[in-house]
Amino acid sequence: MRNVVRRLTATLTASAVTLATVPSGPAFAAESTPSPTARPSSLPGARMSDNPFTDLKLTGLHAEERTMWPAGNPVRFWALVLNEDLLREDYAGGEFFLYAPDTGYHGWFLVTDIPMSSTPDPYQVVIADTTFLKGAPQAEVRYGIPQKPDSARVVATVTNPTFRLAL
Structure with missing residues (x-):
């Protein structure tokens, strides 16, 4: 005993x-388990040479290396997010959406690990789709009604100086 x-x-x-x-x-x-509005910071040791957005001209956005945890496994990726000054602004009565004015196409944001066509939260403006950004001469983050992009406010822009129209 x-x-x-x-x-x-x-x-x-x-x-x-x-x-x-x-x-x-x-x-x-x-x-x-970060909240949906939390802004994950870049991980130590991130190499800028891996950044797929280095060829793009950014206004109101910056590139960050982020991590998401689908099925409990870490996945690192690069994304464009709004600059701090734009995050602090007051937004009411609309949603953020990604729009290419030259083509009329809408892009998407990566909210947690789910692609969303729009979001009311500026912290959820996370652009990871390099194909969309490099497939048009310019893409814009707009705030307003996604179905009426011409009347929405342009919050940030991505210009692709290497864009060449394929004929």
Whole structure:
């Protein structure tokens, strides 16, 4: 009986030490599962040579290396996001959407890990579609009614100086 009590005491002590050193609770949950409006920062060691947006001229946007966790596995990717000054502005009565005025096509944002055609939240303006951006001479992040792009406000632009119309 004495050995059982000793083993039980040792196990409980080890468990208590482990629980004391392992993060848990709401603070840990907030770190491991970011909110949809959280802006993940670039990971250390990011190499700008991997940035697929280096050839593009950006106004109101900047490139960030981000991480998403589909099925619990990290996936790193580059994305364009709004600059801090644009994030602080007040927006009401519309949605952000990606639009190419020369073609009339709409792009998409990557909200968490789901492609969305529009979003009301400026922190969810995450552009990861290089094909869309490089397939037109200019793309714009607009704010307003997506079905009426001509009346929407242009918030940011992406210009592709290497765009050549393929005939």
